[in-house]
Each structure stands twice: as C-alpha cells, then as structure tokens.
Amino acid sequence: MKTINRELFNFKLKTKNQLPTPPCVGRKQKTMINLNNVHKSYVTGSNSLHVLKGIDLEIKRGEFVSIMGSSGSGKSTLLNILGILDNYDQGSYYLNGMLVKDMSEKQAAKLRNELVGFVFQSFNLISFKNAMENVALPLYYQGVNRKKRNKIALEYLDKMGLLDWAEHMPNEMSGGQKQRVAIARSLISKPKIIFADEPTGALDTGTSYEVMEILKEINNDGITVILVTHEHDIAAMTHKIIRLNDGVIAEIIKNGDLKSWKHQYAKELETA
Ligand SMILES: Nc1ncnc2c1ncn2[C@@H]1O[C@H](COP(=O)(O)OP(=O)(O)OP(=O)(O)O)[C@@H](O)[C@H]1O
Numbered sequence: 001m002k003t004i005n006r007e008l009f010n011f012k013l014k015t016k017n018q019l020p021t022p023p024c025v026g027r028k029q030k031t032m033i034n035l036n037n038v039h040k041s042y043v044t045g046s047n048s049l050h051v052l053k054g055i056d057l058e059i060k061r062g063e064f065v066s067i068m069g070s071s072g073s074g075k076s077t078l079l080n081i082l083g084i085l086d087n088y089d090q091g092s093y094y095l096n097g098m099l100v101k102d103m104s105e106k107q108a109a110k111l112r113n114e115l116v117g118f119v120f121q122s123f124n125l126i127s128f129k130n131a132m133e134n135v136a137l138p139l140y141y142q143g144v145n146r147k148k149r150n151k152i153a154l155e156y157l158d159k160m161g162l163l164d165w166a167e168h169m170p171n172e173m174s175g176g177q178k179q180r181v182a183i184a185r186s187l188i189s190k191p192k193i194i195f196a197d198e199p200t201g202a203l204d205t206g207t208s209y210e211v212m213e214i215l216k217e218i219n220n221d222g223i224t225v226i227l228v229t230h231e232h233d234i235a236a237m238t239h240k241i242i243r244l245n246d247g248v249i250a251e252i253i254k255n256g257d258l259k260s261w262k263h264q265y266a267k268e269l270e271t272a
Pocket residue numbers: 042043044049051069070071072073074075076077078
C-alpha cells in the first residue's frame with residue numbers, strides 16, 4: 001500500500017489503513033434508507049430490461065457502505081434511485097423516514113438539496129468554472145449571493161487542502177485534486193448522506209486511498225456514505241459490503257465478517 005501524502009490534507013486523520021468503527025456504535029441508530037421489494041426496468045422502444053428485481057435493504061444513519069457487483073448488475077441504477085436521480089417501478093423507498101415515490105422533479109430537487117451529495121467517477125466538474133465556483137454551485141441553486149457562496153466554497157476547499165487551487169480551472173488539476181473539489185462541492189450543502197459512484201475508479205492506488213481517507217473522515221463526522229466500487233480493497237475500507245448479482249442482493253458482508261471475506265478474495269487483494 002502506498003504511503004498517503006498527509007500534507008495534502010488539513011484533516012486530522014484519526015485512523016489510517018485500518019477498518020473504522022461505525023460512529024454510531026453503542027447508540028441507537030436511526031434508519032436512513034429503507035427499500036422494500038424495489039423493482040426497476042428500463043424500457044426502450046418495445047424492449048424492457050428488468051434491472052432491479054426486488055431489492056430489500058436497510059441502511060442506518062452514519063453507516064459507511066459499499067456496493068459491489070459485476071458490470072451491468074444494477075449498481076448505478078440502485079445508486080441513482082437512492083439519490084432520487086431516477087424513479088423505481090415497484091416497491092417502496094423511504095429516505096430519512098420520507099417515502100420517495102412518484103415525486104415531481106421540484107420535490108425531488110428539494111429533497112436532494114436538503115439531504116444528498118453526489119460524487120462521480122468522472123468528477124462532473126464544470127470545465128469553464130474554476131474550483132471555487134464549482135464548489136459554490138449548489139449554493140447558487142439555493143439562491144445564496146456570490147460573495148457569501150464563494151467565501152463558504154473557499155472554506156470547503158481549505159478543508160480539502162486546496163485553497164491555493166481555488167482559481168484554477170479543472171483541466172489544470174490532477175484527478176485526485178478534481179475529486180477533492182467534487183467532494184467539497186458535495187459537502188457544501190451540508191448533506192446527511194453522500195452517494196459516490198466509483199469515486200476512485202479513475203484514480204491510481206495512492207490517490208484512491210487518499211480519497212477514501214477523506215470519505216472516512218466525512219463518515220466519522222456522522223454523514224452516511226454509500227459508494228459503488230469494483231475494487232475489493234476499497235470496499236474493504238467500508239463497514240458493510242452489499243454484493244449485487246443480476247439485480248438482486250446476493251450477499252451483505254458486515255465489517256466483522258471481513259476477515260473471512262478477505263481470505264476469500266486474498267488473490268485480488270494481493271494484486272490490488
Ligand atoms: N438509462 C438506461 N436505459 C436503458 N438501459 C439502461 C440504462 N441505464 C442502464 N441500463 C442498463 O441496465 C443494466 C444495469 O446498468 P447499471 O448502470 O446499473 O450497471 P452497473 O452495475 O452500474 O454497471 P457498471 O459496473 O458497468 O457501471 C445494464 O444492462 C445497462 O445497460
């Protein structure tokens with residue numbers, strides 16, 4: 001495992017390269033996500049593709065969860081439903097106690113603004129805006145004036161160790177820096193939950209571990225983090241691994257089971 005360049009961060013990193021203890025252990029954890037028999041099909045022309053085939057899932061507030069599974073197993077579809085970016089066809093989904101079903105785009109946008117932050121593999125930064133403006137964007141949509149939102153954006157960039165990069169455009173930054181800008185943007189509206197679709201998928205191993213350290217810190221602050229990954233070593237840093245297989249949950253591996261799981265995947269971990 002590569003050494004993490006701690007100078008890149010202003011975080012007080014408490015744990016390093018060890019499995020964290022869920023922050024809510026010992027306290028009664030409230031349910032953040034509850035899915036009951038959720039189905040989703042994509043219809044194109046006369047074809048219908050049944051992608052999610054009855055998902056039952058409960059995730060508590062403050063959990064750090066990864067979703068794994070082969071390509072096409074429905075990971076992004078599930079994450080998009082959880083993040084209210086897409087609808088589902090059947091079943092029920094409660095987010096923070098609220099039923100998410102057949103919402104108007106306005107209702108969905110309001111709930112997303114209040115609760116949710118997103119991080120993507122390809123960063124999804126706006127290429128013609130600098131780092132500070134990218135981070136400030138969610139506050140623009142909330143009607144916060146430019147001076148105030150830029151000031152807050154600088155605070156978040158500072159937390160990511162990127163204050164000196166505030167005026168730089170995305171194409172002047174490395175993958176790891178861009179992902180930290182994207183994480184700052186996802187945090188600026190103070191979400192209760194972060195959804196990350198392969199946040200380390202475009203990064204080298206060392207930079208991936210740096211991004212995971214940031215996500216761990218965010219989780220240690222009590223924010224629920226749910227990420228999709230193809231990488232076993234990345235998944236092993238989370239508290240719970242949900243393995244999707246052809247649209248159903250094949251397995252849920254808890255932190256305590258990771259030893260046997262690691263043994264099972266020893267080969268992959270060796271090569272990671
Ligand atoms: N908008 C869409 N319209 C039609 N089919 C779709 C759409 N999005 C995804 N699919 C199909 O649904 C299935 C599941 O896709 P999904 O993106 O959820 O998989 P995934 O597990 O995230 O895969 P990967 O690991 O490659 O990202 C795939 O067969 C995909 O082609």
